[in-house]
Amino acid sequence: MPIYSEKVMEHFMNPRNVGEIPDADGVGEVGNPICGDMMTFYIKVKDNRLEDVKFKTFGCGAAIAVSSMVSEMAKGKTLDEGMMISNRDVADELGGLPKNKWHCSNLGAEALHKAIEDYRSKQAREA
Amino acid sequence: MPIYSEKVMEHFMNPRNVGEIPDADGVGEVGNPICGDMMTFYIKVKDNRLEDVKFKTFGCGAAIAVSSMVSEMAKGKTLDEGMMISNRDVADELGGLPKNKWHCSNLGAEALHKAIEDYRSKQAREA
């Protein structure tokens, strides 16, 4: 059994910010080629800050916990700060992840970054 | 553990006819090239019969039991009858022997036969 930390279990059992944002400012979708997990992140941006973050995840316990953690970490941060959340940060914040679940933590930050990039490229197009 | 029959155990624990016959009429000595066991049979002949049979044996439980059995089977038999005691007879009489001990039963009859042959060749020389 991948021995999950208490924090991982807590986020898995009670994930924060699950859902979609219908009028999201940015959407980031990533799939994991290794295990087939998928994550979609939705962001709402206000004054260059992540006012709201929501996600949907198809994946294992770690994937769900990571998504929840990322959403919590990102909320309220500036876009630049959001882009700086690394896979490592997420795993650390969760009290570590079993080695064979590292690819899941990579997914979470990546999906957030994609959502921010999506927002920025939309902005760029509009400008 | 080579599972020895009760009869084998009984002959091993209480071997019959152990010893030498100082003025033996025939002596038969055989060694087993496989396991290194050795047997010497001594016979005393009267009226063409095995009046007395004794043995000394260096060997395992089966070798000792076989020697004892052969000596008992041979005693009182004519020389021709003695020559007809086969390995198979001895093993059967003992209630069977574990497969890896068959070579021991071969030894017993062989030593007896040699002793009889020894007697006969002496007779032939004397005649």
Next chain:
Amino acid sequence: MAETARRVYADSAATTRLLPEVLEAMLPYLKDVFGNPSSLHDWGAQAQEAVEQARGQVAALIGGRPEEILFTSCGTESNNFAIKGLARAGQERGKHIVISAVEHFSVLHSARALEKMGFELSVVPVDRHGWVDPDSVARHLREDTILVSVMHANGEVGTIEPIKEIAQVVKGKSKAVFHTDAVATAGTIPVDVAELGVDALSLAANQFYGPKGAAALWLKRGVRIIPYLDGGVQEGGRRAGTENVPAIVGMGVAAEIARRELATRMKKLTPLRRRLIDGVLSRVEHSILTGHPENRLPGNASFCIKFIEGESMLMLLNSRGVAVSSGSACTSRALKASHVLSAMGIPAEVAQSSLLFSLGIDNTEADIDYILGVLPPIVDRLRQMSPLWAKFVKERR
């Protein structure tokens, strides 16, 4: 461990519990009767007698002779021993091996290891129920085929293979030795080596309420094998190493009980399984049964619950006291979705949603009803989180 309304172990395919009467029979050999069966004194003789008795009991379970039973340490060892030992013993006659696509890794990876050493391997495909067609085996047989191995039943999807028919094909069309991995069936459904017509058969005690640490390879008299563990002359020189006497004794007793109780157990499990399958299929939309609809292990109910992933289902079921397994990539340490599901043509995405209930003799109707109560909300909850579900719902509208 969470406090739950009920604790339901539904993972008998992973391992079964040890029966108390089996433990009882083992205890003397964990206490005073501790001798090494190879020793020539009374301590050894007692141990050896116990091993020989167990050999007879295990042989009786599968209709073999005692001297045809070789004890090993686990099903994996039995399969490694069989595949590698039989292939090596036959390599002068040829170097071609045939196995099915749904074999346990201990067969598949043994065969792959042989491939690296110069053997040739053909893998027979299965149909969408995981069923191996005897005709398909026939098409893979060659002049130089020396070994065929097809499992008796697959523990993951429950499908029972037509071993008897495959054996007829193998024997009729080739000179190959035929091995079957009966780890999932021996002690669970009737297994008779003569009726099956096989040359070698693997079985493991922990699959039928016996101990871990004891398994066996049945090898038909006269079939040649190269020993796998080299060393002393235990097991007639064919499997070296000090015998695990208590576990072997336990395997013997478990085999005897299994033989006696087989019909009763099957009669109990089959309706439970039906109740579970019907319940899941009717209460959980977009769930599909995997494996053969009828011809399956009595306790096996395996599904794909589309749009959600197996490990997360498994963990939420666990939090409700229910133990199951899954063939999803995330539940495997190797991070690959089940090769069994994939061989059955199930797309990777669907295989990710695999969920396996394997029932055992302790399960009750109340267990099934409990499962059927807790599963749907778990599925709902995970689907609410799933982007695949969202997409599906959107597209359906």
Next chain:
Amino acid sequence: MAETARRVYADSAATTRLLPEVLEAMLPYLKDVFGNPSSLHDWGAQAQEAVEQARGQVAALIGGRPEEILFTSCGTESNNFAIKGLARAGQERGKHIVISAVEHFSVLHSARALEKMGFELSVVPVDRHGWVDPDSVARHLREDTILVSVMHANGEVGTIEPIKEIAQVVKGKSKAVFHTDAVATAGTIPVDVAELGVDALSLAANQFYGPKGAAALWLKRGVRIIPYLDGGVQEGGRRAGTENVPAIVGMGVAAEIARRELATRMKKLTPLRRRLIDGVLSRVEHSILTGHPENRLPGNASFCIKFIEGESMLMLLNSRGVAVSSGSACTSRALKASHVLSAMGIPAEVAQSSLLFSLGIDNTEADIDYILGVLPPIVDRLRQMSPLWAKFVKERR
């Protein structure tokens, strides 16, 4: 079993009894905690935790790290795994293997099996005490030597080998991996992998009052090995097969007790052994001690009792309640006198008279005195039957 004045088990080299506190620790895993460590639910997690705890305990016994311990089913498997797995992992660097002439069959026959597959084998001779000279090992090392295996101590004659010195030679003069079979020493005398300087080490629980069915290979971090049992990804992908959880737990607890009690046990056994050796040599004429006079396992007292054969001694001792073993040809199922005695230059005829007492923690002075009381009449009785003795007596006159 005959009624005897005393029952003395003096065959600890064959196997030791299970300590009651070890059984106690195993029992939960033979009852309620029956899960498969690979399962992802609570049942599995509990089993896995137990295995990991045992891994730590076993590692501590030999000064290794937990992640360097690979559990196997017996000493024989550990040795097969080590010899074959290390040789195969190194075969691109060379194909030459060096072992000593007194290795256990599980090492010797594994090496012979490799020889048949194209490896080259050098067997280092021993002196008359069964001692492996490090210089002699040095002379056998070559450019292409990839594996050296010398046992830590020989259970049959008790001689402890200079492993540390051999390791220095191997490491100084070659790139070979160095394995030692510590089945006879781990848990019996101090074993520290760092101090010994080895790369791999085999140990078995039933040699130190742990259960049968659990053994281990310690493999230094970074040393590459080819798995032996192919299949699932248990033991980090290096040893497939469902773990024998109860036995592994027992091995862990036995290791912990052994570590704690090692000095006490040695202090108890050494004088008992001395009393037995002195007693036999003084009371039984034409008896010789085999193995090293001083540098030997604390409980080992091995002899040749000239002019009589081992099995018959063993059986008569057994009839008096004393359990021993022998290296005579007749006691081996293979019908060959001990290769160990023969490597020590002992003539076949003398090796036939081999008699091994191996004492354990239950033995007492009274046991020794009982042995010393029953042995001489048994020897006399058998010598009275022995033609070799008769010849010797005649020639001496």
